[in-house]
Amino acid sequence: MASHRRPKQPSRARVTVLTTAAAAAVVMSSQAANAAPSEQPSKDEVKAKVDKLYEQAEQATEKYNGAKEKQEKLQKEISTIQDNVAKGQQELNDLRDGLGSMASAQYRSGGIDPSVQLFLSADPDDYLDKASTLDQLSAQQVDSLKKIQEKQRELAQQRAEAAEKLKDLSSTRAELGKKKKEVQGKLASAQKLLNSLTAAEKAQLADEQNRATRASERDALSVNVPAGSGRAAAAFAAAQSKLGTPYVYGATGPSSFDCSGLTSWAYAQAGVGIPRTSEAQTGAGTKIYSVDQLKVGDLVFFFNDLHHVGLYAGNGQIIHAPRTGTVVRYESMNTIGGPFMFGVRV
Numbered sequence: 491m492a493s494h495r496r497p498k499q500p501s502r503a504r505v506t507v508l509t510t511a512a513a514a515a516v517v518m519s520s521q522a523a524n525a526a527p528s529e530q531p532s533k534d535e536v537k538a539k540v541d542k543l544y545e546q547a548e549q550a551t552e553k554y555n556g557a558k559e560k561q562e563k564l565q566k567e568i569s570t571i572q573d574n575v576a577k578g579q580q581e582l583n584d585l586r587d588g589l590g591s592m593a594s595a596q597y598r599s600g601g602i603d604p605s606v607q608l609f610l611s612a613d614p615d616d617y618l619d620k621a622s623t624l625d626q627l628s629a630q631q632v633d634s635l636k637k638i639q640e641k642q643r644e645l646a647q648q649r650a651e652a653a654e655k656l657k658d659l660s661s662t663r664a665e666l667g668k669k670k671k672e673v674q675g676k677l678a679s680a681q682k683l684l685n686s687l688t689a690a691e692k693a694q695l696a697d698e699q700n701r702a703t704r705a706s707e708r709d710a711l712s713v714n715v716p717a718g719s720g721r722a723a724a725a726f727a728a729a730q731s732k733l734g735t736p737y738v739y740g741a742t743g744p745s746s747f748d749c750s751g752l753t754s755w756a757y758a759q760a761g762v763g764i765p766r767t768s769e770a771q772t773g774a775g776t777k778i779y780s781v782d783q784l785k786v787g788d789l790v791f792f793f794n795d796l797h798h799v800g801l802y803a804g805n806g807q808i809i810h811a812p813r814t815g816t817v818v819r820y821e822s823m824n825t826i827g828g829p830f831m832f833g834v835r836v
Contacts, residue, residue, distance in 0.1 A: 531683075533691040540680045541827060544813040547676035549797045551739040551748055552767050554669035557662055558740065559766045564659045571652045575645060582641045585634055673739055677814050699816070706820040710807035722787025722836060724760035729753075729801050729809045735818045737811045742766070747811040752818060753789055753799050762836055764789075768799040771834065778833040781806065781823070788835050793828035802833060 531539070684692065729752060738746035743755035750768040757764045764774040771789055778784055784802045792798040800810025803820055811818050823830050 530686075533687060533694065536683050536687055536691075537695060540683050543676045543680040543683070544815075545793075545797075545827060547673050547680070547739065548749065548813060549793075549795065550669050550672040550676065552750065552769065552797045554666065554673055554740060555748070555750060556767045556769070557666040557669055561659065561662045561666055564655055564662060568652055568655050568659065571648055571655070575648050575652065578641060578645045578648065582638065582645065585638045585641060588634055677739075680814070702825060703819045703821065706807050706822050706825075710803040710805055710809075710820045719787075719835075721757070721760040721762050722785065724787075725753075725756040725762065725836075726787040726801055726803070726809070728759035729756040729818070732756075732818045733809070733820075735811075737814055737816050737818070739814065747818060749798050749800065749811045752809075752811045753801060756801060757836060764836060769796050771799055772796055772832075775834045775836040778835055781830065781833075784833045785835070788833040790823070790833045791831045792823075792826045793831070796831060798826065798828065 687695070732743070732747065732752065732755075735743075736746050737748060739748050740751070741747050742751035747755065750766060750771060753768075753771060754764050754766055765771050768791065772791060774789065778788060784790065786802055786804050788802040790800050790802050790808055792800075798810070800808035800821075803809050806823050807820050808823055808826075809818065809820055812821065
């Protein structure tokens, strides 16, 4: 006959543990659900983080521009040296051909050409001094041999210089790639943050920027401020002609610009060459530390490391290429995001 046993009931202690654990899980889940919305940064917090990333990207952009400028300069210098080496080698070959002709003529006359001994000598310089003293070589041969030696030394020096510049070029290219990657990383992080906003929040940010730009434009045009020199006025007019042109890091116009790309392009249109990077542009003229003394067309620099530059537009406004996602525009000096350091009158 089958035995009917009563199922074993869980102990009171076990029931208590399970109940407590379940309750805790419910509480934690509830807390997590309540905390989740607060973990999502607000529109203003996103904007602050994005602005910081854009600032860091611009810092890296100016370093990128410097490395790019150095690379282009090195490439030109190397090309010039290589051209000089090629010409020098041809001159050396011509000198040797001329000496060879003299040696052949002397050999046909029955003598052993001392220049042959020169090339076989363990110390050509010492032999040349002795040979010329003893009149063992003709004056023409001595002159040719000295020219050959001088040309050989010159070519060796140029080749060594080219080798050093090629090494420098290699490290500059590596730095250029590093800075480019850094810029792209900052911009990607900023875009990821912007993508986390709702469509309404994105529209609000865009509207805020548009209102600020329109207000700056009205302020800049409402007051007559004395222009600088004719060239400064011409540079300012060139920058005005590019209002609305998109910002692209590393760009120097005419269809896109970064901050120092705009200023260097604008002054180039006025017939004035200034350096490519913002930091280098600080040495393009006389420094002006008071905003009240600035004139339209003066360069104006911001942030402690001088990584941002624009053109003074009067009434505390500038024309500049702000950052990725914006266009060349007027903006108040108070809204740049970094302190005004000084101006430069080119």
